[in-house]
Amino acid sequence: MKVLELKLTEIEPNADNPRRDFPAQHLVDLAEDIKKNGQRNPILVSLKDGKYYLIAGECRIRAFRLNGDQTIMASVYNDLSEEAFDTLAIQDNIFSLSLSPIETGIALLHAQNKHKRTQEDISKRMGKCQKWVSNSLSLVKKIVPEVQELIRNKTLKQSFARLLKRVPRDRQKVIADYIVQNRTCMSGAEFYIKQQLDQSTITPDVRRLIAVFSKGAFILGQISARYSDQKQELPKGLASELSKACLEYSKVKDQLTMWILHSAATDQDLQNKSN
Structure with a gap:
């Protein structure tokens, strides 16, 4: 040389x-x-x-x-x-x-x-x-290239890339935009991403359970309409089974109500962290 x-x-x-x-x-x-x-x-x-x-x-x-x-x-x-x-x-x-x-x-x-x-x-x-x-x-x-561009032009800090790598590619830009627009801190971004990932995994299962739950409520309503509303006697042995079903239904309803209230509180906590 x-x-x-x-x-x-x-x-x-x-x-x-x-x-x-x-x-x-x-x-x-x-x-x-x-x-x-x-x-x-x-x-x-x-x-x-x-x-x-x-x-x-x-x-x-x-x-x-x-x-x-x-x-x-x-x-x-x-x-x-x-x-x-x-x-x-x-x-x-x-x-x-x-x-x-x-x-x-x-x-x-x-x-x-x-x-x-x-x-x-x-x-x-x-x-x-x-x-x-x-x-x-x-x-x-x-x-994804769109998020790379945000990092390259310093709109998004590189430190957030570590978190975004865990996110499915088709959702990275949306989450990156949320972080930028809300000026989310690292802990707030981590919390938000975790919630989004958990939600994407849980939501399909929850929807299936809600469908089953709604079907059960419909069946109980049909039984009520057939026997209680018409003042008919329940078939022998069915009264205890129906009593158990109603009790279980009531338990699930209470648990679901608590879960809904918790989710609402979590959303509020996320908004507070991002602000």
């Missing part, structure tokens, strides 16, 4: 640049810093087939253009393999803290798919632990 002064027009852009965002104010500040203090670190390029391909340093190139500069200092690598090229691009951005968590996840997933690598392979190449790789990948594998 050697350091050369290259013309900006000689450098081919990196089509797979891990960094996706280039905020205008950041570029203006960087350009001003370079004008005042000079270029602190050379950009990274790969020389292949007589052309210079940018590995890392897109922001610095844009800042130099803002300043009207024509050349830039570059560390030149010769004939890098595609995998070595991609690894350097990700590493440089990670170590300079240039990538958002979502950009990191997208870059690692692209490298994993492109080069057919395991998480363990990637962790060794990046000099990171496997858990870090797993967490970064899960942001883009388990979180």
Whole structure:
């Protein structure tokens, strides 16, 4: 590797640049810093087939253009393999803290798919632990793009991603919007998500039970209409059975009433926490 002064027009852009965002104010500040203090670190390029391909340093190139500069200092690598090229691009951005968590996840997933690598392979190449790789990948594998965008533009804090990964993909955006709109704290979001997950599991069973319960109430009403309202005697032995059924029905009714009241109180508690 050697350091050369290259013309900006000689450098081919990196089509797979891990960094996706280039905020205008950041570029203006960087350009001003370079004008005042000079270029602190050379950009990274790969020389292949007589052309210079940018590995890392897109922001610095844009800042130099803002300043009207024509050349830039570059560390030149010769004939890098595609995998070595991609690894350097990700590493440089990670170590300079240039990538958002979502950009990191997208870059690692692209490298994993492109080069057919395991998480363990990637962790060794990046000099990171496997858990870090797993967490970064899960942001883009388990979180829907709409929620990724909320995290990327800082509308939603990344810390909420840990909770949203447990939510079915078709419900993540709705819950994320609720968290953002209500400015929900972490504990409030955890409580809300738990309630939503419990509800999605319990609701079908509860509805079936309500249907059975309603059918039982209808049958008891029919018995009442046939015998009690017409002042007819119950068949022998049926009186004790009916008495037991009515007692059980009364117990279930009381339990259901308590559950409804508890659910209403839980909803109110959730509203208080989110506010």
